[in-house]
Amino acid sequence: MSDTSEIDPTVTAELTRLRESIDNIDAAVVHMLAERFKCTQQVGVLKAEHQLPPADPAREARQIARLRELAESAKLDPAFAEKLLNFIIAEVIRHHETIADGAR
Numbered sequence: 826m827s828d829t830s831e832i833d834p835t836v837t838a839e840l841t842r843l844r845e846s847i848d849n850i851d852a853a854v855v856h857m858l859a860e861r862f863k864c865t866q867q868v869g870v871l872k873a874e875h876q877l878p879p880a881d882p883a884r885e886a887r888q889i890a891r892l893r894e895l896a897e898s899a900k901l902d903p904a905f906a907e908k909l910l911n912f913i914i915a916e917v918i919r920h921h922e923t924i925a926d927g928a929r
């Protein structure tokens with residue numbers, strides 16, 4: 826059923842409306858992530874300047890616990906929220922390591 830001419834126009838309109846919201850949300854996610862990475866880049870510079878380790882497992886544990894609680898109250902799968910945060914943090918640590926390598 827890939828031929829849209831066979832789909833009920835009210836269904837197509839509803840699908841379009843929902844996809845417009847999805848596109849707006851995806852744009853917001855990209856902008857929020859860009860802001861987050863701007864902050865973490867500054868953290869990376871600060872850590873490199875003061876010879877602090879790129880990763881802070883204790884901080885991560887607090888972030889994960891907090892995010893899992895937020896996810897639960899928002900009816901989002903806490904395991905998914907944890908995986909997403911870990912994915913983002915792994916990238917941040919990679920950036921921190923690159924900054925630290927450049928400072929040596």
Ligand SMILES: O=C(O)C(=O)C[C@]1(C(=O)O)C=C[C@@H](O)C=C1
Binds near residue numbers: 868869884885
């Ligand atoms: O808060 C820090 O120390 C950071 O470097 C930021 C951040 C994060 O992305 O939130 C990344 C790496 C650390 O292990 C913990 C948290």
